[in-house]
Amino acid sequence: MLDSKVPAGPLAEKWSNHKFNLKLVNPANKRKFTIIVVGTGLAGASAAASLAELGYNVKTFCYQDSPRRAHSIAAQGGINAAKNYQNDGDSIFRLFYDTIKGGDYRAREANVYRLAENSVKIIDQCVAQGVPFAREYGGLLDNRSFGGAQVSRTFYARGQTGQQLLLGAYSALNRQIKKGKVKSYTRHEMLDLVVIDGHAKGIITRDLVTGKIEAHEGHAVLLCTGGYGNVFFLSTNAMGCNVTAAWRAHKRGAFFANPCYTQIHPTCIPVTGDHQSKLTLMSESLRNDGRVWVPKTKELAEKLRKGELGPNDIKEEDRDYFLERKYPSFGNLVPRDVASRNAKEVVDEGRGVGKTGFAVFLDFADAIKRMGEETVRAKYGNLFDMYQKITDENPYEVPMRIYPAVHYTMGGLWVDYNLMTTIPGLYCLGEANFSDHGANRLGASALMQGLSDGYFVIPYTVGDYLAGLGSFAPVDKNHPAFEETRKNDRR
Amino acid sequence: MSVGTYTFRYSTLHTQFIIDMSKHMNLTLKVWRQKNQNSEGKFVTIQANNIADDMSFLEMLDVVNEDLTRKGEDPIYFDHDCREGICGMCSLVINGRPHGPNERTTTCQLHMRSFHDGQTIVIEPWRAAAFPVLKDLAVDRSAFDRIQQAGGYINVNTGGVPDANAIPIPKRIADEAFESATCIGCGACVAACKNASAMLFVSAKVSQFALLPQGQTERYERAQAMVDQMDKEGFGNCTNTGACEAECPVGIKLTNIARLNREYFTAKIFRQEDVHA
Numbered sequence: 034m035l036d037s038k039v040p041a042g043p044l045a046e047k048w049s050n051h052k053f054n055l056k057l058v059n060p061a062n063k064r065k066f067t068i069i070v071v072g073t074g075l076a077g078a079s080a081a082a083s084l085a086e087l088g089y090n091v092k093t094f095c096y097q098d099s100p101r102r103a104h105s106i107a108a109q110g111g112i113n114a115a116k117n118y119q120n121d122g123d124s125i126f127r128l129f130y131d132t133i134k135g136g137d138y139r140a141r142e143a144n145v146y147r148l149a150e151n152s153v154k155i156i157d158q159c160v161a162q163g164v165p166f167a168r169e170y171g172g173l174l175d176n177r178s179f180g181g182a183q184v185s186r187t188f189y190a191r192g193q194t195g196q197q198l199l200l201g202a203y204s205a206l207n208r209q210i211k212k213g214k215v216k217s218y219t220r221h222e223m224l225d226l227v228v229i230d231g232h233a234k235g236i237i238t239r240d241l242v243t244g245k246i247e248a249h250e251g252h253a254v255l256l257c258t259g260g261y262g263n264v265f266f267l268s269t270n271a272m273g274c275n276v277t278a279a280w281r282a283h284k285r286g287a288f289f290a291n292p293c294y295t296q297i298h299p300t301c302i303p304v305t306g307d308h309q310s311k312l313t314l315m316s317e318s319l320r321n322d323g324r325v326w327v328p329k330t331k332e333l334a335e336k337l338r339k340g341e342l343g344p345n346d347i348k349e350e351d352r353d354y355f356l357e358r359k360y361p362s363f364g365n366l367v368p369r370d371v372a373s374r375n376a377k378e379v380v381d382e383g384r385g386v387g388k389t390g391f392a393v394f395l396d397f398a399d400a401i402k403r404m405g406e407e408t409v410r411a412k413y414g415n416l417f418d419m420y421q422k423i424t425d426e427n428p429y430e431v432p433m434r435i436y437p438a439v440h441y442t443m444g445g446l447w448v449d450y451n452l453m454t455t456i457p458g459l460y461c462l463g464e465a466n467f468s469d470h471g472a473n474r475l476g477a478s479a480l481m482q483g484l485s486d487g488y489f490v491i492p493y494t495v496g497d498y499l500a501g502l503g504s505f506a507p508v509d510k511n512h513p514a515f516e517e518t519r520k521n522d523r524r
Numbered sequence: 525m526s527v528g529t530y531t532f533r534y535s536t537l538h539t540q541f542i543i544d545m546s547k548h549m550n551l552t553l554k555v556w557r558q559k560n561q562n563s564e565g566k567f568v569t570i571q572a573n574n575i576a577d578d579m580s581f582l583e584m585l586d587v588v589n590e591d592l593t594r595k596g597e598d599p600i601y602f603d604h605d606c607r608e609g610i611c612g613m614c615s616l617v618i619n620g621r622p623h624g625p626n627e628r629t630t631t632c633q634l635h636m637r638s639f640h641d642g643q644t645i646v647i648e649p650w651r652a653a654a655f656p657v658l659k660d661l662a663v664d665r666s667a668f669d670r671i672q673q674a675g676g677y678i679n680v681n682t683g684g685v686p687d688a689n690a691i692p693i694p695k696r697i698a699d700e701a702f703e704s705a706t707c708i709g710c711g712a713c714v715a716a717c718k719n720a721s722a723m724l725f726v727s728a729k730v731s732q733f734a735l736l737p738q739g740q741t742e743r744y745e746r747a748q749a750m751v752d753q754m755d756k757e758g759f760g761n762c763t764n765t766g767a768c769e770a771e772c773p774v775g776i777k778l779t780n781i782a783r784l785n786r787e788y789f790t791a792k793i794f795r796q797e798d799v800h801a
């Protein structure tokens with residue numbers, strides 16, 4: 034029943050052929066169409082800016098006070114691209130393969146191949162916008178390897194890559210706002226989707242300042258609203274990421290795929306108590322040098338929890354470096370899901386540490402001995418400072434405590450190859466859709482997907498739908514569906 | 525927020541670990557309450573009892589709000605989102621200091637252990653003519669967006685750009701541009717300044733692009749457009765007191781302002797053709 038619309042032909046030619054076969058809207062007609070973009074993170078801001086550049090009228094909506102606050106901003110690690118600048122054997126096919134494998138072979142291959150193809154263009158685009166990526170002394174872009182990849186293909190801006198990429202997309206968006214091609218609605222929350230004759234034709238929003246409930250019409254609606262991590266009680270998502278938009282779209286008939294595919298990130302700062310409002314992630318690069326352990330016995334763990342013993346009182350022979358013990362070849366660098374599962378297991382056995390018992394140690398004592406405190410500080414200083422700010426413990430002296438947390442959702446609204454949901458005219462981009470990461474996302478691929486969808490996929494595919502509408506008439510604002518949907522939301 | 529649910533879930537399963545592990549304190553809050561943009565605001569005294577020292581400042585306000593809601597009163601409205609110090613949405617002047625007493629720390633990253641039992645805490649919104657109060661502690665910072673819209677970008681369309689490694693950029697320059705680019709757009713610099721100047725914020729963006737080769741083409745127009753917009757929004761003049769740098773949660777430096785001044789005056793003194801000649 035579902036038609037993915039994946040084009041025929043060899044993997045490497047699908048996207049080029051498809052782009053050629055998609056219908057175009059001629060430049061003079063683009064300005065007759067209005068596109069609604071909900072969410073201004075990497076996917077939303079890049080889509081809105083790119084579509085406005087093409088000539089479409091765009092309306093963007095975000096619940097924050099500025100488009101720049103979207104939670105893409107909090108991504109730390111980096112963004113993958115198959116540039117092969119390091120001459121270490123990377124290629125589009127290898128990035129495709131690693132992504133597919135990382136997702137346990139459950140992602141849609143055609144989408145992932147396209148993602149890997151687009152990855153190289155993303156870096157070019159961001160650099161042209163003035164995104165200050167890390168560089169080597171020779172002035173060329175620096176790369177690091179990430180999440181167990183065998184090649185160095187991750188571009189980064191210290192531990193703030195998401196921030197820099199988002200501010201780049203925000204600047205492109207601002208340029209179009211200035212030109213009058215984008216109208217930006219801030220402090221507006223999407224409450225519902227307006228569907229007319231089976232097609233998405235608008236949204237209902239609440240103005241978070243005045244409380245006013247309003248209807249907005251458009252020829253297509255793009256949901257770029259992020260994942261559903263906050264359906265769990267605590268996650269690393271921002272406080273306002275509440276999945277309303279995707280959920281309401283689902284209630285209106287958009288299919289939802291793979292909701293169980295949730296990424297649990299192993300290196301979060303643990304919960305402290307009932308008052309906790311959200312969790313803070315620390316980059317998993319910490320596992321490059323930190324060693325994960327808990328005491329061998331429940332009794333010792335109990336004493337640690339009660340504060341009768343400190344972590345440094347536990348003798349070497351009483352420590353269980355469980356990842357090193359169980360996975361000698363990977364050690365502490367096992368994939369995210371393995372590290373998370375094992376941490377939970379030892380905690381369930383009663384060997385968890387910290388006041389609450391919901392934590393394992395991440396110990397840098399050996400790294401400090403080996404490299405010296407200064408080197409460790411240079412590498413992880415920011416993260417150590419952040420940890421100390423939150424926990425009031427000095428990780429140079431006592432081991433950090435970490436615990437897994439919900440971080441990213443691979444599942445989402447079902448989309449076809451054009452990123453259209455099962456409701457014609459309703460598209461879904463970035464983390465909010467389900468298509469590119471299978472059962473587990475490769476590190477440094479979230480930013481890549483958001484920007485690929487926004488900069489390089491939707492500008493092609495949305496035109497095909499609009500050209501197929503067969504009319505340039507504005508959406509009828511007075512259609513009863515708007516009032517009906519709006520009424521529905523006065524609850 | 526369903527803090528109640530959470531308490532139930534956790535404390536039934538793991539009571540022995542969770543309950544009463546932290547130090548607690550009682551505080552007196554003097555909070556700015558204002559119904560909306562058009563009404564007058566005033567300080568209201570609210571008691572915050574049994575606050576754990578490992579709560580964040582905003583979690584303390586969450587708890588106070590739970591209490592107010594239970595009593596049928598209007599919760600205190602404040603801006604926040606990421607709660608990890610990067611989105612720039614949280615604000616608050618706490619005991620006279622934007623983002624509170626700790627250096628290089630946003631309000632959302634501030635923890636209650638920085639306060640003590642019995643303390644009185646005064647909580648106000650950012651105060652600046654260009655940042656009107658919307659409700660209680662939240663202000664309208666859209667002026668910042670408009671300044672960015674005036675010129676905070678490089679004029680490139682999606683696609684058709686050169687290879688990312690086509691222009692090597694010395695690491696020193698790239699690093700410096702990055703430092704300027706880390707501004708989170710919170711507005712603490714404006715709140716800290718006795719003139720409510722937005723120079724630190726504007727200079728951070730102007731500097732990022734003035735340093736990078738990609739930003740050269742429109743370097744001077746950019747400085748001029750952003751400064752003009754800043755003036756139009758009603759931000760005050762910079763008199764070099766340095767309060768902004770002291771309160772900036774990410775450490776944006778005053779040297780950025782010096783660079784902005786150079787850019788701006790170069791733009792003013794010479795006509796564009798002369799500058800590029």
Ligand code: SF4
Nearest residue numbers: 707708710711713772
């Ligand atoms: S310069 Fe600093 S204080 Fe001012 S907006 Fe930027 S981050 Fe906030």
Ligand code: FES
Nearest residue numbers: 605607612614632
């Ligand atoms: S809430 Fe995002 S910086 Fe404080």
